[in-house]
Amino acid sequence: xxxxxxxLWISLLLASSALxxxxxxxxxxxxxxxxxxxxxxxxxxxxxxxxxxxxxxxPGQESVLFWEAGARFGDIAFAxxxxxxxGFFFAQKGNVVTIRRVPLxxxxxxVIATVTDVDIVNTHQNLATDGVNVYWQDAGAIHKVPVGGxxxxxxxxxxxxxxxxxxxxxxxxxxxxxxxxxxxxxVGGATTAPSVRTIAHASTTVTALSxxxxxxxxxxxxxxxxxxTSGSATQTLPFPSTLMATSIASDGAAVAWTRxxxxxxxxxxxxxxxxxxxxxxNAFGIHITPTKTLFWADxxxxxxxxxxx
Numbered sequence: 001x002x003x004x005x006x007x008l009w010i011s012l013l014l015a016s017s018a019l020x021x022x023x024x025x026x027x028x029x030x031x032x033x034x035x036x037x038x039x040x041x042x043x044x045x046x047x048x049x050x051x052x053x054x055x056x057x058x059p060g061q062e063s064v065l066f067w068e069a070g071a072r073f074g075d076i077a078f079a080x081x082x083x084x085x086x087g088f089f090f091a092q093k094g095n096v097v098t099i100r101r102v103p104l105x106x107x108x109x110x111v112i113a114t115v116t117d118v119d120i121v122n123t124h125q126n127l128a129t130d131g132v133n134v135y136w137q138d139a140g141a142i143h144k145v146p147v148g149g150x151x152x153x154x155x156x157x158x159x160x161x162x163x164x165x166x167x168x169x170x171x172x173x174x175x176x177x178x179x180x181x182x183x184x185x186x187v188g189g190a191t192t193a194p195s196v197r198t199i200a201h202a203s204t205t206v207t208a209l210s211x212x213x214x215x216x217x218x219x220x221x222x223x224x225x226x227x228x229t230s231g232s233a234t235q236t237l238p239f240p241s242t243l244m245a246t247s248i249a250s251d252g253a254a255v256a257w258t259r260x261x262x263x264x265x266x267x268x269x270x271x272x273x274x275x276x277x278x279x280x281x282n283a284f285g286i287h288i289t290p291t292k293t294l295f296w297a298d299x300x301x302x303x304x305x306x307x308x309x
Contacts, residue, residue, distance in 0.1 A: 002206040016303060020294070020305025024051065025059040028297040030075040030089060030124065031285035037103065038085050038295065042071035042303060048073040049100055050089060050109070053176065054075045055293070059301065065106045068093070072099070074120030078104060079131035088112070088134050088147070090120040099127070099134055107132050108282055110147035123207075124284040125166035126248060128174070133187065137176055139247075142185055156185040156194070161205065165245075174214060175199070176194020178205035182218055182228075184211075200228040217255055224255055225267075239276055247286040247296070255308060256294055258283035264298060265293040268307060274287065279303070 003141045028040040029048075038053050047069040053062040065087065085104040090097060097118050103108040117139035118126070128135045133144040135155070138309030141164060142155040158178040167176040175184045180202040183194055190197065202220050209218040215229040221240045230236045243259035250256075256268045264283040265276050280300035292307040 020061050020309060022301055023055070023295070023302040023304050024053055024062050025058050025281070025301040026051070027299045028285070028302055029073055029120075030127075030300065031287075031295070031297040032076045032078055032087070033287040033289065033295050034078060037104075038302060039076050039078055040297065041076050041089055043072045044071065045072055046079065048091070050076065050087060052104060052106075053302075055289070055304065061296045063106070065104065066100075066109045067103045068109070072120070074170045075124060075127040075136075077127045077129045077134070077232070079129045080148065081131050082260055086147070088127060088129050090115075090118065090136075099136070099145065110149075113145040113152055115152075119163050122169070123163035123166065125168075126164055128167055128169035128191055130172075130187065132204060135167060135169060135174055135187065136169050138145070142167070142174060142176055144187065153189075155187070155189050165206045165209050166211060170211055170213075173211075175201070175209060175211035177209055177218065180220075182206060182209060182216060192292070200226075200234055202226070208245040208248045210248050210250050210255075212252055215252075216248055217248045217249070217257075219248060219257060219259065223259070223261075225259075227255075237269055239269070241265070249285045249288045249294075251290070251292075254288060254292070254309070256286050256288055258286050258296055258298075266294070266296065266305075268294070271308065 026042045030041040032039045049067045049069040050065040051062045065224045071093045076089040078087045098111045099113040100109040136146045139160040145152045161179045168175040182199045204221040207219045217227045219225045225237045243261045245257045248257040264279045266279045280298035283298040285297040294305045
């Protein structure tokens with residue numbers, strides 16, 4: 001048994017070396033990237049944890065912010081509120097799903113909303129906050145709730161689609177997918193019909209999306225990854241595959257995405273060589289930082305890799 005375990009560990013180390021560096025070896029359920037830190041959730045047979053670690057950390061340097069027995073946590077987002085930083089995350093215990101708030105210095109987590117029709121296991125990047133409200137998509141609508149808790153408001157109706165592609169909050173606007181329609185809605189609510197706020201129509205169900213200042217990237221169930229820039233026609237990015245995009249990130253000049261279907265890959269564009277890299281299963285949460293560093297989560301943990309590596 002020891003020989004088998006050792007061989008497996010060596011294989012994981014070799015794989016991690018080829019991919020970049022492991023920041024944490026705990027398989028995340030949700031991942032958020034700040035200026036210098038990473039915040040993620042994970043679970044095991046005993047319970048669920050919210051973690052904090054530095055972007056330059058190695059496995060074992062994570063700090064526990066909150067733990068709960070018999071629970072499972074999901075997506076996590078963060079914001080600065082009155083000078084202090086807080087994390088917001090999905091939590092499921094039994095059949096009840098809530099949104100919790102926890103100080104990013106650690107401490108007790110409080111419930112700010114009880115939600116329904118949210119698949120926290122299969123949906124990723126489906127929680128966002130601007131420090132005033134927390135936003136998410138369920139099977140029938142885009143919702144918001146104040147960061148301190150209170151009444152839940154409906155911002156826009158959507159078609160039932162599980163899992164969702166996630167939401168993207170930028171400059172007071174939420175971009176989301178309603179099956180194969182990609183739309184936006186202001187955080188204050190819509191005053192126009194959904195057809196007026198439809199950015200693009202995908203050929204199949206949207207599985208991941210990322211909105212930039214002037215472009216929206218999305219992945220489709222058929223494996224295609226496309227981009228729509230204001231005033232331009234929809235374009236299909238290279239590296240076609242039947243693997244579905246599970247997360248997409250762009251910094252304007254570059255784009256990267258994870259894609260999975262039995263196996264998983266990391267794709268970077270543009271790049272001179274080595275655009276497609278095999279990665280561990282259950283990949284999601286790709287981010288590109290201003291220093292051109294990629295972070296993503298998969299069943300091996302949280303990874304760090306320079307965009308041009």
